Amino acid sequence: MGNLQLIGPFTQLITMAGLPEKGPISDEKMGIIPNGGVLMNYGVILKVGEFDQLYKNVKQNSIDLIEFEHEAVALPGFVDPHTHLCFAGSRANDYAKRISGKTYLEIANEGGGIWQTVQDTRAADKDQLFDDTLKRGKSLLHTGITTAEVKSGYCLNFEGELKMLKSIKKADEHTEIDLISTCLAAHMKPRDFDGNTEEYLSYILNKLLPEVIGKNLSSRVDIFIEDGAFSELESKKYLIGANRLGFDITIHGDQFSQGGSRVAIETGAISVDHLEASADKEILSLAKSDAISTVLPGASVGLGMPYAPARKLLDAGNAVAIGSDWNPGSAPMGNLLLQASLLSASEKLSNAETFAGITIRASKALNLHDRGVIKQGMVADIIAFPCTDYREILYHQGQLKPNIIIKKGKLINV
Ligand code: NIG
Numbered sequence: 001m002g003n004l005q006l007i008g009p010f011t012q013l014i015t016m017a018g019l020p021e022k023g024p025i026s027d028e029k030m031g032i033i034p035n036g037g038v039l040m041n042y043g044v045i046l047k048v049g050e051f052d053q054l055y056k057n058v059k060q061n062s063i064d065l066i067e068f069e070h071e072a073v074a075l076p077g078f079v080d081p082h083t084h085l086c087f088a089g090s091r092a093n094d095y096a097k098r099i100s101g102k103t104y105l106e107i108a109n110e111g112g113g114i115w116q117t118v119q120d121t122r123a124a125d126k127d128q129l130f131d132d133t134l135k136r137g138k139s140l141l142h143t144g145i146t147t148a149e150v151k152s153g154y155c156l157n158f159e160g161e162l163k164m165l166k167s168i169k170k171a172d173e174h175t176e177i178d179l180i181s182t183c184l185a186a187h188m189k190p191r192d193f194d195g196n197t198e199e200y201l202s203y204i205l206n207k208l209l210p211e212v213i214g215k216n217l218s219s220r221v222d223i224f225i226e227d228g229a230f231s232e233l234e235s236k237k238y239l240i241g242a243n244r245l246g247f248d249i250t251i252h253g254d255q256f257s258q259g260g261s262r263v264a265i266e267t268g269a270i271s272v273d274h275l276e277a278s279a280d281k282e283i284l285s286l287a288k289s290d291a292i293s294t295v296l297p298g299a300s301v302g303l304g305m306p307y308a309p310a311r312k313l314l315d316a317g318n319a320v321a322i323g324s325d326w327n328p329g330s331a332p333m334g335n336l337l338l339q340a341s342l343l344s345a346s347e348k349l350s351n352a353e354t355f356a357g358i359t360i361r362a363s364k365a366l367n368l369h370d371r372g373v374i375k376q377g378m379v380a381d382i383i384a385f386p387c388t389d390y391r392e393i394l395y396h397q398g399q400l401k402p403n404i405i406i407k408k409g410k411l412i413n414v
């Protein structure tokens with residue numbers, strides 16, 4: 001097999017190139033290449049254009065041709081910028097309580113919630129955890145997600161957090177999907193930690209994080225800033241310390257109360273995620289910052305709560321990314337395309353804004369600048385749906401699945 005590959009023709013090739021980095025995007029701005037093709041070399045995009053033209057301009061015997069007879073709308077591979085898919089156990093018990101009327105924070109205060117999953121994940125054998133993480137990662141790839149972020153945060157002690165991060169790293173090495181790990185040891189103070197929240201943060205900052213970065217297990221840290229988790233002040237100190245160690249910062253903020261987005265701005269976070277509780281003040285301040293606003297409709301669905309104000313965030317000038325937040329508690333569904341479709345219907349997001357939220361803007365939320373767009377020099381992550389018009393995709397609300405998935409130039413069997 002040669003290294004040069006030509007794929008197409010795509011009825012519509014939606015490159016997501018040349019779109020504004022922040023703020024609203026109308027569908028007219030989305031460039032569509034009819035009968036498009038992509039020339040790839042060693043998993044990197046070499047040329048994008050009209051298929052027949054590309055074909056004519058290469059030495060035909062020097063390329064591998066991946067040619068389709070059927071209709072196909074191509075987009076960059078989707079990026080899920082926020083998941084907690086490395087976990088053990090089930091929280092069906094919490095869910096039953098929630099749909100009977102108890103709130104997420106009430107359940108957490110009773111000893112359920114994240115702490116339940118911490119006990120299950122601590123008890124899980126590392127091979128089992130790896131297997132489950134791998135299985136979930138693969139399942140995402142088959143829905144067109146070619147990159148997904150995965151957080152630790154369900155062991156909350158030195159050994160356990162390393163066990164999680166190693167499982168994520170090993171899973172990443174065993175499947176084509178790129179799994180980008182984030183250390184979320186600051187998810188909550190574990191109930192068995194002997195000390196206060198500030199002491200717990202200083203323990204993970206001084207003991208765990210140097211090991212994590214030294215062993216190349218993650219270069220991102222996350223923290224849950226909320227009543228019952230960590231305060232603004234202590235979070236800031238922790239994040240500044242983590243940043244000094246070389247970590248990128250991301251934050252669970254403004255989920256139930258405001259504060260997290262403020263810390264995100266002050267600490268130069270790459271993204272701030274959730275934002276369901278953000279009001280006009282937070283939205284405007286965020287728009288002036290470089291932080292990506294990542295909204296998590298799956299958590300709203302799972303908690304039966306309103307969506308984050310995605311429309312207002314965009315109108316104020318923010319870059320909005322969309323993540324699934326797949327986790328056993330607040331967001332057990334883990335279906336990004338379905339959730340993005342539902343969000344777009346409720347929040348009134350255009351196709352362009354929604355797709356940008358799960359491609360180019362989601363990549364930026366992970367500080368990745370080599371994907372999320374189909375253009376020269378980018379990683380060849382390309383997916384295609386069996387339809388003739390890109391608008392069919394959101395219209396089918398997650399029910400139309402991609403039937404062509406290409407990861408780093410490799411055709412994945414779906
Ligand atoms: O993003 N809000 C905090 N963390 C997760 C939920 C984790 C869990 O409930 O297990 C979230 O919703």
Ligand code: FE
Binds near residue numbers: 082084252325327
């Ligand atoms: Fe989350």
